[in-house]
Amino acid sequence: MPDSVQPSPTGSVIEAHSIDFVPESERHGKVWHQGPFWFAGNFVLPTMVTGFIGPSLGLSVSYCILASTLGVCVGTFFMAFHANQGPRMGLPQMIQSRAQFGSRGAIVPFAATVFVYVGFLVFDVILAAQGIGLYPEATLLWYPLLIAVSIVIAVIGHDLLHVVQRWLTILLVVVFAVVTIAAVGHFGLSTPVPAEDGPMLGWNAPAFLAVFSLAAGYNISYAVYVSDYTRYLPANVSAPKLIAAVYSGAAFSAVWLMALGAVLSANIADADPIEAIRFSGNLVFPGFGTFAVLVAVLALLSIMGVNAYGAMLTGATAVDAFRGVTPTRRLRVAGLVIVGLVSLLVALLIPEHYLGSFNSFVLLMLYFLIPWTAVNLVDFYLVRRGRYAIADIVKADGIYGRWSWRGLLAYTLGFLAMIPFFSLSFYVGPVAELLDGGDLSFVVGLVVSGALYLALSRGVDVTAERRHATSAPANDPERAS
Template sequence: MQQRDPIVESRSFDYVPESERHGTVRTQVQFWFMVNATLITLFTGAVGPAMGLGLSWTILALVLGSIFGTLFQAFHGAQGPHMGLPQMIQSRVQFGSRGAVLPLAAVTIVQFGFAIFLIQTASSSLTDITVDQTGTYDVVIGAVAVVLAIVGYKLLLRVEKIASYITLVNLVLLTIAAAVVLPIGSMLAHSAFAPVAFLAQFGAAATYQIAIAPIVSDYTRYLPWKTSGRAVSAAVFGGTMVSAVWLEVLGAALAIASPTGTDLIAAVRDMGNSFGFGLGNWSMAVAVISCLITCSLTFYSGSVSLLSAAEAFRTLRSTGSLRAVTILAAGVVVVAGTLMLPSDFLGAFSAFLSILGYFLIPWTAVNLTDYYIVRRGMYSITDILRSDGGIYGRWGATGMISYGLGFIAMIPFFSTAIFTGPVASALGGADIAFAIGLAVSSGSYFLMMRRRDLSLEFDAVRAAPLNTLGQINGETALSPTQLEGTASA
């Protein structure tokens, strides 16, 4: 008699065996399209216009910035099916099991911070079409998102698939409405250029995409291990790129056409209703759904990162109850934070993204350099899952030093409401810190690792009960299922 799958997912920071793998590249396109298909994406497209950049130049800046940033998250996508692990626990290879706590903590804060903004956006959208019961809406939306995250990936995948069709139709209608209601032709014909604003818009779009990088493998790890890495990367790239650019362009157009200080979410509603057919109210309803679903993803990934960090100090067994308790506790904290923050907190979204993005940029540089250039995906899954780090140790000095160098190098280029570095000030406030951090962390890690003999480590990888050699070598090596049998024996 075939055993039924449990309703609540038990996997969190641990390895997903081949017997539990499922899904296709196509479903990943829909999944990642929905990740950026929320109204908070509008705010990223309004950065350039707020600094005097015209529409055509804003579109160019955000397209180029999105391409640059999306490449990094797409490269992370291929790691999922190959390694079968969530994204951030893979960092133990470069940073050590305990050294990885710093980027893990940053990712946890980013994800739960995103949850606050998403709940606020959903509540604001719902208030626009009903009555003002923001506090109640915050609690209900947060609770539903927690339930979805607790049930887990299979439910999230199904819900995202259905919602993607609804959201796509809504975006098409909003685009038609924008072409009819807004003076798009005039804005494109009289498009002012400002170098500082162009750089700021480029950086905002790139950082927005890089901020998603730490969660990509959380979901691609469920694909069968033979899934093409290039296909997965293309799916992630195409899905998030399309929705990000689409909504950012809409946000830019609304920001230019609307009076200074206008709420972009309200501007979407007003534009839709001006077009007719109740499109504005319908868009607000769709926004509630998309924000709620994406919020559940932030609870899911945030809890995975939190448990990955905790497991480095105390061996934990991944169970459905552990996931549920962690997500529930996170939900309580996030909803409480949402209730305590002012209703106009959404205005701080870009500052929040920039500050925490600084902590993620050196990590993605180190992680990708190691995976694609240094170790080339040759890892021992068995040792990564050991709380003491196994052959990778508790503290990875090379990764930590490279991370620190990249972060320090970015400081003069920081540009936020709290602090602006001297170089950023000289550039008129343009934020190009992400490019500096990526180059310094990646370069320093590569140079330091060139002097390191990895032959003994690779021998240990080959001897590990669970490793990545089957796919990397392209040989008739043990498949993940056979490796699992070896490990259990």
């Protein structure tokens, strides 16, 4: 059933699995589905807002596009390589971290991940309300409604999210191709001559570095999502094809929207993403801009479901490490309701001017995630080479232990090495100051954490672990002895 929701073994369309292993008999889907999933997942207004940064820092349109493209290509590389973990292990993304950090030690990246999920969900619901003209009025009515729609999508789960993203990809490509042609035709790709009191946009090395880092970090942040949506694929799918499908979808949409954001930001004073899309669309004919904004809102609702789904999986995994939970359908629904209520509360309480500091919040969360992705990828590809005792990962007291000092030490030292390179609204590290605010912390975090974990893992008895790796979770009758 490639274009519909696959019923669970009980016949329900509501997904049965959460943090548990997906048995071979329930694997389905096609590799190419990952392309549109990640295209639509990244084709959202926050991505375009990232493209606004360059012109605000004095960078010309052409250099903005170049910096964004290079940054996205680098960042997506790390994100896409997580895709291979899903079908090989049959587990959600973050529970795999138990092999590197221990079942309780993984609480550090888990906490940062939940904050990112909820933060993006809150940001998306505010933008969605703005897009349909409901902000700041009537938020008490519309915030709960918008969040409820996303929670329903997430409750039905994995397959519905894939179906929605595939159909959204078609709609987004058609509508935003028209919007992009209209915007470029009207504004061009050259940098406009500034007003008398306006800054001249051109080459600016610190700004170029800032845009590159932000674009790279933005796509690296999707690393915590990837295996959640590849774990239902058959275990023998082609790794190169799978990685390429994820990479192409996530990179293409990010480059497109960030470039469009740079064009609009350079030509529209105090650019607002919703009004900029509406203006560009109305260049085609009056009303088309409003339609384009509503399509963008649909994409936001879908990615809100994705964020809620991931927050539920990560939160349940964290709780399971301290107090065992049974991964039932009821657990999924209860977890999603909690995520929805927390997100609603934050969205209602947060001050209106918070959007101006949201980039710093997300960037700070990325600082916590970058050492995790380095440790996780090195472990999978270079240390254990994809061979894990799955039955022990899903147990809080399995062979990987509750606290794994190697992963925790590599993570901590990598994070500490990044601090001098931080560039935030409230803190600029000494190295970042020398670079006039340029932020290369993600490079430092990836290299230090990854290299240190590889060196520390020389003492891991991989051979002994592989003897355990033949054991299967109890819910996999095809592999369990």
